[in-house]
Amino acid sequence: MPELPEVETIARGLAKRVTGDVIESVWIGERKQPLLSPAHEIATTLEGARLAKIRRVGKHIAIDLERKGKRASDHAQWIVHLGMTGKVLVTEADQQVEKHTHLIAKLASGRELRYVDPRMFGKLKVVREVFRAPGQEPLEVSFENFVNLFHGRKTPIKSALLNQKLLSGVGNIYADEALARAGIRPRRRAVSVTQVGLRRLYEALKQVLEEAIAAGGSSINDYVDSDGNEGLFQIQHRVYGREGQQCLTCKTAIKRIVISGRSAHYCPKCQK
Numbered sequence: 001m002p003e004l005p006e007v008e009t010i011a012r013g014l015a016k017r018v019t020g021d022v023i024e025s026v027w028i029g030e031r032k033q034p035l036l037s038p039a040h041e042i043a044t045t046l047e048g049a050r051l052a053k054i055r056r057v058g059k060h061i062a063i064d065l066e067r068k069g070k071r072a073s074d075h076a077q078w079i080v081h082l083g084m085t086g087k088v089l090v091t092e093a094d095q096q097v098e099k100h101t102h103l104i105a106k107l108a109s110g111r112e113l114r115y116v117d118p119r120m121f122g123k124l125k126v127v128r129e130v131f132r133a134p135g136q137e138p139l140e141v142s143f144e145n146f147v148n149l150f151h152g153r154k155t156p157i158k159s160a161l162l163n164q165k166l167l168s169g170v171g172n173i174y175a176d177e178a179l180a181r182a183g184i185r186p187r188r189r190a191v192s193v194t195q196v197g198l199r200r201l202y203e204a205l206k207q208v209l210e211e212a213i214a215a216g217g218s219s220i221n222d223y224v225d226s227d228g229n230e231g232l233f234q235i236q237h238r239v240y241g242r243e244g245q246q247c248l249t250c251k252t253a254i255k256r257i258v259i260s261g262r263s264a265h266y267c268p269k270c271q272k
Contacts, residue, residue, distance in 0.1 A: 002086075003059065003169065003170065003172070003173055003217075004058075004171070005209055005213045006082075006218065006231065007059050007060070007061060007082060007169070008213050009213060009217045009231065010061060010082075010087070010088060010225055010226050011056040011061050013090075013227060014054045014061070014063075014088060014113075014226045015053070015054040017227075018051050018090060018107065018111070018113065019053065020050065020051065020052075022049070022051070022108040023046045023047055023049050023050075023051070023105045023108075024047070024048075024106045025105075025106045026042070026043040026103065026104070026106070027104040027106075028042060028043060028102065029102045029103070031102060031120060033120040034086075034117055034120050034122055034124050035125070036123045036124065037124070037127075042078075042124060042125070042126050045076050049065035049066065049076070050065065050066045050067070051063055052064040052065065052075075056169075057079075057131055057168075058137075059168065059169050059171070060080065060081050060133070061081075061082070062077055062078075062079055063078040064077055065126075076126050077126065077127050077128075077130070078124075078125075079131050080124055081122050081124075082117070082122045083119065083121030083122030084121045085117055085118045085119045085121070086121070087115075087116050087117070088115055088116075089113070089116060089224075090111055090112075090113060092110075092112070093111065100116055100117060101114050101115070101116045102116070102117060102120075102124070103115040103124060133164075133169070134164055134165045134168060135165050135166045137168060137169070138167050138168070138170055138206065138209060139209060143198075143199065146202045147195065147198050147202075149166045150166075150190040150191065150193065152191055153191055154189050154190070154191055156186060156189060156260070157179065157186065157187075157189065158175055158176070158186035158259050158262070158264050159259060159260050161205075170205070170209075172240070172262055172263065173237070174208055174209055174212065176239050176240040176264060177208045177237060177238060178201060178204045178208050179266065179271065180239040180270070181200075181204035181208060182197065182200040182203075182204040183270055184197055184271055184272070185268075185272060186259060186266050187259055187264070188272075211233065212233040215233035215236065216230075216231035217233055218237070219231045219232075220241070239254050239265040239266055239267060240265050241265065243265060247270060249270050250267065252267055252270070254267055255267075255268050
């Protein structure tokens with residue numbers, strides 16, 4: 001957590017509220033764990049920069065930074081990875097600063113962008129090149145390319161879905177939910193899934209991601225959007241987090257297993 005729908009929700013919220021604003025000053029806390037770029041480099045890159053474009057790239061938030069009078073080649077990007085408990089909030093300047101706040105960017109509009117992360121698995125960095133995710137974009141990948149991702153892979157299909165070098169952005173929740181809708185067991189080897197099964201999975205994955213984005217994501221543990229609001233998709237989960245509860249289709253108890261150190265939830269009757 002957060003996964004693709006949560007990061008997409010946050011990126012869209014930020015884009016709507018702060019695109020075009022200018023960062024006047026930056027405060028960075030003493031903890032080094034969240035920083036992939038040196039603190040002074042992040043501060044000097046952000047200060048005086050205009051927030052030109054904000055979007056999701058995989059599980060990252062990519063913020064294009066522009067400087068007045070500079071060439072396009074001089075522009076940079078601020079990259080935010082939320083890890084497990086990270087959040088980016090748009091607040092008023094006089095709002096109380098939460099514990100575990102690691103960066104505050106004061107904006108020309110009088111508001112602030114704050115990065116908060118209790119467990120500090122999230123990361124902040126600035127880059128000069130265009131940031132790209134390592135795998136295919138799940139909402140844009142063609143069916144042909146989707147099939148090719150799993151060709152010859154003997155790993156469990158759940159593990160393949162979580163491989164960020166194949167699909168960037170899919171996490172534990174939505175892999176479980178997509179496999180449930182496609183009727184495929186998470187431990188099944190990727191290479192054994194038929195073309196028909198992969199078509200069901202392809203469509204189910206896109207559907208569940210789009211529905212989750214529309215619901216503002218799933219609020220598990222600490223996730224909130226850029227306004228501090230929780231998502232609602234968790235109430236639509238069919239298998240994730242429902243161990244021992246009845247399958248919504250056949251009433252069989254949902255099972256939980258562990259695959260490569262990650263939990264997987266499924267219906268033993270509906271998923272083959």
